[in-house]
Amino acid sequence: MFVGITNSPRDYAWGSTTAIAGLLGYAPSGKPEAELWLGAHPGSPSVITDPAQVGGHTTLLDWITASPEAALGAPLGAPLGAPASPAAPRLSFLLKILAAQSPLSLQAHPTSERARTGFVLENAAGIPTDAADRNYRDPFHKPELIFALSETFEVLCGFRELREIRGILGEFRALDVASDNPQPGALDALERRLLGDDALRDCVDWLLRDGRGGDSGEVAWLVERVVALAESAAELAADGAILDYPLELATVRDLARAYPGDPGIVISLLTNRVSLKRGEVLYLPAGNIHAYLSGLGVELMASSDNVLRGGLSPKHIDVDELLEVLDFTPLPVPYLPPVVSSPGVSEYHPDVDDFVLVHIAAEAAAASGADGGVPMRQFTLTGPAIAICTAGGFLVAGAGASVALKRGESVYITPDEGTLTFAGVGDVFLATTP
Incomplete structure (x- = not known):
């Protein structure tokens, strides 16, 4: 259905x-x-x-x-x-x-x-x-x-390796030394906490507990200083200076505008920044x-x-519960590559039983056969599904019924429809179970 x-x-x-x-x-x-x-x-x-x-x-x-x-x-x-x-x-x-x-x-x-x-x-x-x-x-x-x-x-997403974090802090150190009013103590407080056996956990714990207590304290000073140095870096870059971590510096500036004074601004430097x-x-x-x-x-x-x-x-931030939930192991950026099950059908399978994402894509050029037919894509359901068309349009046919699906439309599909055939041009995203 x-x-x-x-x-x-x-x-x-x-x-x-x-x-x-x-x-x-x-x-x-x-x-x-x-x-x-x-x-x-x-x-x-x-x-x-x-x-x-x-x-x-x-x-x-x-x-x-x-x-x-x-x-x-x-x-x-x-x-x-x-x-x-x-x-x-x-x-x-x-x-x-x-x-x-x-x-x-x-x-x-x-x-x-x-x-x-x-x-x-x-x-x-x-x-x-x-x-x-x-x-x-x-x-x-x-x-x-x-x-x-x-x-x-x-x-x-995810925590960086400590050596990368220290490299970012080195850039902030250089900016601080070059400033009119160096304040190395602000960065010292963070670097001290990066030396322990559980450095990332200790840093996040300190930043959130001390940083949500008001405008005073080491974390408030650190956040203020990091933002000021990121702003000075923007001026240097405009004058042609080459910076090692321009994306991280820009992130600090963007977050400071959205959440002024928030300790998450500094936590961002501990995480992977991905485009x-x-x-x-x-x-x-x-x-x-x-x-x-x-x-x-x-x-x-x-x-x-x-x-x-x-x-x-x-x-609400429950620091104790957050620390229990967080995985502090530095890991590579968690890209999920597709499994291309057939031309125009890309499946994304995470390591859980809750969901699979399927991208159905067909271009008009794919219909260039001698019969001038419409591109056809197929995917077989093993559970219920939801599909949304984000471009073009398709006729979607299953074992017992069919539906026309146009850009902006979405449909729930019961698993008894079995193998689905998508005839048309455009893009459909289908969520289902493994």
Whole structure:
């Protein structure tokens, strides 16, 4: 069954006013449009365009709750537990179109085990699930991936090697020495904490605890000094100076404008700074510190709302819990390469059972055969799916039905449709389960 779905973009303040509308071909609302959610998450479940098709249910969440076997298929839809249990019938993924005009918070997500434990403990403590100081709003993990749609998509993700961090601080040292009023003590405080056995953990702990205490203290001085030196670097670069870390310096300036005085400005220097090119994908597993800075992309994640923030935000930060969740192991940038299963069909398989992203792409030139036929792409479902067309249009046919899918339209697909054939030209992103 193909069930048309739609939704209204979330108007978070960091969202772009034009990017999602421009991608999907509708008139901008005039407000920030940060995320378009496609899924059954209770926070913003997709709206069913023809409720009569599914027994009158108006949202995807309502339909899945009422008829899990029909919506999810027997293996996923069997009523295995209560609604709060991770084994309850549910759609395991959430697909988003995300457009960041300004930086999001530094954050990380828990493992499944940590999420289940934290959810039970906070329930036992009587903390309302919608409380501002709640860490675990559900018992699920939230790994995610981002596919860059804009020419570049700017990200902070994962911790750097210590030698790289010391190289960045060396640049700040040189800027400080060359300044009219050198203040080496501000950088000394950070460098001392980079010498211990657990340097990254110690640095983040110190920056967040001391830095959220007000305008006094070592961290406040360090943040102020780092920003001032980054601003001086911009003037030097304008005069032709060659800098070793121009992107990191620019990040400090951008973050300072968005979150003045925030200790996350300094934490950014401990993390990898990545400019994704269009079509590149990052996978962000449990414990990976990250922040989206700017750009348009397709985001796919496990369906959860568990976020541990670590700066660049006025919202609740639980330092103790964040330190338990974060993975402080310096790792390479977590690019996720595609598996090209057939021409024009690229699959992105992270190391979790919750989701797979499939990019269906077809150009008009592919139809240059003697019969002048339309390009055809195929993908076989093993679970429920959501597809959104971001360019062109396709006729999508399955085992029992078909649907015309145009730019800006999205559809929920039950797993009994089996092998899907996409006939047309353009781009479709399909989220499903492994």
